Amino acid sequence: MKKVYANAAEALDGLLFDGMLIAAGGFGLCGIPELLIAAIRDAGTKDLTVASNNAGVDDFGLGVLLQTRQVKKMISSYVGENAEFMRQYLSGELELEFNPQGTLAERMRAAGAGIPGFYTKTGVGTVIADGKEVKNFNGQDYILETGLFADLAIVKAWKADETGNLVFRKTARNFNHPAATCGKVCVVEVEEIVPTGSLDPDNIHLPGIYVHRIIQGQHEKRIEQRTVRQREEA
Template sequence: MIEILSAKESVKQITDGSTVMVGGFLATGTPETLVDALQEQGTGKLTLVANDTSFPEKGIGKLIVSNQFEKVIVSHIGTNKYTGEKMNNGELEVDLVPQGTLAEQVRAAGAGLGGILTPTGIGTVAEEGKQKLTVDEKEYILAEPIEGDVALIKAEKADKNGNLVYRLSARNFNPLMAKAAKVVIAEVGEIVEPGELDPDEVITPGVYVDYLVRREEG
């Protein structure tokens, strides 16, 4: 059985300087209860791995406003003006990665791969500082795997063995991150007994999940 914790207890796994993966796409599929608990805990000097930095008043964006990250690895920041301001002021390091490349780097970490080869970014600033390889006379950037110390993910439902079912597009980055972090905390709306989930609906097997947290509605 997976340990079921409160949000406040679960985020104690995150310490200053940790690399934290957070699921979601512009807050859709973001574990809001866990993000709020992390904001309250005040842990700092974090590195974020996520699709984006959301909005100032929602999801990951609240952690940007409260200055808890020193670096973010994301695919875009345009919906949160504070991310851009902090980047321009030298208060926040921003590593902008093409969305597909970012997803594949996270997937590679979960699969134990040494990285992926992508043509995206060749001839642009995205290739600066990166190793390039030529395959069949075509150049590729070697995008190395990205792993996290802790992943905060959101699912619709779990059983007590930690098997996870997602809802529609809220699935997004969550299953990838569940495989790419040392510790995985899943925020869920409902927890059922083993055997109650349809096996065909399970996307993330419980072997990847360390803790469950019931979502706080509203």
């Protein structure tokens, strides 16, 4: 089965449709699938629901899909760096489903494991629990959260072999791993594709069984918040 494609547009060919649910990996601007996001923008796919830890910034990451009004709803745990997101949400143009960060990660992981729902204490007694089943275990209340089954997962990894075994690098491992598992189809962009068998099996973070298509590309790796100090004179 061929998994390596020439570019993001080819890798997404035949997978995109209006109204779909996309799970996107990344943490802030670290480890985001920027090439695949750009290809979705160029394809013009609209009315998207996107599940992601964050919504990017105004001109980068998922922010580019917000600028083009292709996103109908965000399922996120943090959206504080995107002024356009705030404007669309406050004006009623964009739906938002806030998830506690751990809950969002577990919703993705659960779907990847074929689990339709789970109970958690996170959000009990808050607006997060509104409309959800509450069940008592050993004298403690828990709310039912559902697995997040996506039509498509787009993720970023450091290395892949030709069968789709993935290695993530540092912070980029956070949401990319659970996001990759919860999509019906998973498309991955990487910095390097290596020959099959060259990765140490003990260092593989995600097995290729979850990965359907791979591209290699150049990445900007933008810094979300750059903090510097004055150089001290010798």
